[in-house]
Amino acid sequence: MAEMxxxxxxxxxxxxxxxxxxxxxxxxxxxxxxxxxxxxxAGLLKEFGSKRVLDTPIAENGFVGMAVxxxxxxxxxxxxxxxxxxxxxxIDEIVNHAAKxxxxxxxxxxxxxxxxxxxxxxxxxxxxxSQNLEVWFAHVPGLKVVAxxxxxxxxxxxxxxxxxxxPVLFLENLALYNTKGNVPEGDYTVPFGKARIAKEGxxxxxxxxxxxxxxxxxxxxxxxxxxxxxxxxxxxxSLRPLDTETIVKxxxxxxxxxxxxxxxxxxxxxxxxxxxxxxxxxxxxxAPIKRVASIEVPLPYSKPLELAALTGAKQLIEAINELxxxxxxx
Numbered sequence: 001m002a003e004m005x006x007x008x009x010x011x012x013x014x015x016x017x018x019x020x021x022x023x024x025x026x027x028x029x030x031x032x033x034x035x036x037x038x039x040x041x042a043g044l045l046k047e048f049g050s051k052r053v054l055d056t057p058i059a060e061n062g063f064v065g066m067a068v069x070x071x072x073x074x075x076x077x078x079x080x081x082x083x084x085x086x087x088x089x090x091i092d093e094i095v096n097h098a099a100k101x102x103x104x105x106x107x108x109x110x111x112x113x114x115x116x117x118x119x120x121x122x123x124x125x126x127x128x129x130s131q132n133l134e135v136w137f138a139h140v141p142g143l144k145v146v147a148x149x150x151x152x153x154x155x156x157x158x159x160x161x162x163x164x165x166x167p168v169l170f171l172e173n174l175a176l177y178n179t180k181g182n183v184p185e186g187d188y189t190v191p192f193g194k195a196r197i198a199k200e201g202x203x204x205x206x207x208x209x210x211x212x213x214x215x216x217x218x219x220x221x222x223x224x225x226x227x228x229x230x231x232x233x234x235x236x237x238s239l240r241p242l243d244t245e246t247i248v249k250x251x252x253x254x255x256x257x258x259x260x261x262x263x264x265x266x267x268x269x270x271x272x273x274x275x276x277x278x279x280x281x282x283x284x285x286x287a288p289i290k291r292v293a294s295i296e297v298p299l300p301y302s303k304p305l306e307l308a309a310l311t312g313a314k315q316l317i318e319a320i321n322e323l324x325x326x327x328x329x330x
Contacts, residue, residue: 001182009151009183010040010116010172013158014078018048021076024162027054027063028080037082038118038177064090064115068098068167071113076162084119084171085129091136098167099142110165114158120173120211120262121310127298130306132263135272137169138239144192145239147171149213151181153237156190164192171239173211173262193241197250201232203325205250206316207273208260209236216260219313219320229324239269247273248280255286258319262311265293290319 004012018024025048030037032045032055045053056063060081067077081087087094098111121130138145144166148154154172161168198217201224208216213235220231234250236243251257257277259270270291277289295309 001184003180004151004183005177006151006154006172006179006181007038007040007177009154010158011042011044013155014041015044015047017078017159017162018044018052021162023074024076024078025052025054025070026078026080027056027067029056029058029082031055031080036080038174040116041080060086060089061093064093065097067113067115068093068101068111071098071111071167072101072109076112076114078114078116078162081115081117083125083129083174084117084133085131087115087117087133094137094143094167094169095140099140102166103142111167112165114161114168114170116158116170116172118172118174118177120175121294121299121306122175124301124303124306126301130299132261132294134169134171134239135263135267135269138242138269140240142167143240144168145171146192146237147173147210147239148190148237149176149198149208149210149235151179151183152188153190153196153235155183156188157192157237159187160189160192163189171210175211176214179214190237192238193243194238195243195246196235196237197232197246198235199231199233201230202254203230204256204258204320204323205232205234205254206258206260206320207234207236207247207250209239209269210262212260212262212311215313216316219316223317223320229320231320236269242272242276244276244280247276251277251281252284255284256323256325257285258290258292258316258323260292260311260316260319262294264296265291266296268293286325287323290323292316292319
């Protein structure tokens, strides 16, 4: 294994897949000459040329629609949308076309395309550039939605996404790009719909994904060292398909659940998980399910107000302390 940043892992995986399959090509705003807003595509234009690394106009509906057509004809486009906030301009192409063509054409054509896009707050980018809109797309049959939290999973899931014959929304969090982790060598993949037990435990389960899963592991490790509370952390990795089996089994073991997401609480991913646990693990619960999410306001630009609105380690610790078995509380 080699230690790599999340950013470098994405870059190297894209390069590997382009070398492996000549049908893989990249398109998006400023990904070529400028090498991408986050430098994920640095050097790829020079190596592969302008037919496989396409700089597009600022017109998400246009270039996402182009990618749908290219995928229908057998290519494997990987679209970079500068932030998930801009994906709204292409929601018709994604929801009404990419997600439905295989079904509506009776399986006669596939749409093997990937849409990479970062989201999340904490960067002082204000209300229209700091959102978590993943639940909008996880709601749609025909789409696959993944959200890795580590460089290792970023590599494995991106490979799986590019090789899949269905449209995949690949979610990245801006605050994860510089984080580091060990990344396996070789042709390593991660299957869709398989959550990861990021930390074993037996007193309480925290269920999370993307950047919040990383924070959950840090909080769980620290609380175990300080108070002896044994917290299990489930990193979803895949939002659609969702690995309900791993979630339910973990809660059946610990009898308590905290759902931790950066998204708004109402109608979110956490609401879906809470409903699943109520249906499939109700008899195992020794306490109500707790949901920890961000305050439901447009995210402020002011740094103190932004931090006040976003959820994080402090809110998770408070929820765990409220829910923990009494013998473990302090």
